[in-house]
Amino acid sequence: MTGSGNSSDHQDITPEIEVRGLTMAFSGRVVMHDLNFAVDQREIFIVMGGSGSGKSTLLRHLIGLQEPASGEIMYRGVDFIRADDETRETMIRRFGVLYQSGALWSSMTLAENVGLPLAEFTDLSPSEIREVACLKLALVGLTGFEDHYPNEISGGMQKRAGVARAIALDPGILFFDEPSAGLDPVTSRMLDDLILELRAGLGTTVVVITHDLDSIFTIGDDCIFLDAETHTIGARGNPHELLAHTSNPRLRRFLTRGGRDATGGGRQ
Secondary structure (H helix, E strand, O other), X not given: OOOXXXXXXXXXXXXXXXXXXXEEEEOOEEEEEEEEEEEOOXXXXXXXXXXXXXHHHXXXXXXXXXXXXXXXXXXXXXXXXXXXXXXXXXXXXXXXEEOOOOOOOOOOXXXXXXXXXXXXXXXXXXXXXXXXXXXXXXXXXXXOOOOOOHHHOOHHHHHHHHHHHHOOOOOOEEEXXXXXXXXXXXXXXXXXXXXXXXXXXXXXXXXXXXXXXXXXXXXXXXXXXXXXXXXXXXXXXXXXXXXXXXXXXXXXXXXXXXXXXXXXXXXX
């Protein structure tokens, strides 16, 4: 069952994110062109596509690590690309990012890892930072592991610790880059459940970059399919509806890997 991120529940109907005519290119080679989509507030939005389709490249553009060749990225109606440095920094402060690897510092405990953004961006005392870090770790089910180092816990727990760090500053938007990469199906499902809980409990907008079908159908409210052949968006909509109605042969092949039928049935 998908989450309920309906924008009709919100008083402010301005999209959380709006991408207009975005073209991404490297050394003159166009990766994706003319990308147009909007992400509603409190929505779980999936960016899907095969390997090399430009999913992670789009993420880097959305969080400001790469500049587009052309186009606009708007956050709540404010132009992210053309904003002055102060405005852009304020916007970036609303982002929480979980990278594929988790990107935890191996020489620091989980509590210290989660406390890093708090130390950098707040005036909290060390004891207050520790308190908040422990709270965030509790939210992702890691109570009792505050003083463990990353190499002392499983890959799934490392991903959850990465989520705790991503929510340390109470972001308005969470970005997940291939969150299920390297995880077994049971652990992946637990991470999906955590994403749904964070959206429900914190009211956070979530953007997930993934090619994992079970996650796509379990948590996605809306999605775009990056078509590596046409170098643009091949389809957009709820993943269950796309599977039932798409006429795009590449999207159908993507969504029916593993014999999935038109109901979207997969991981139980």
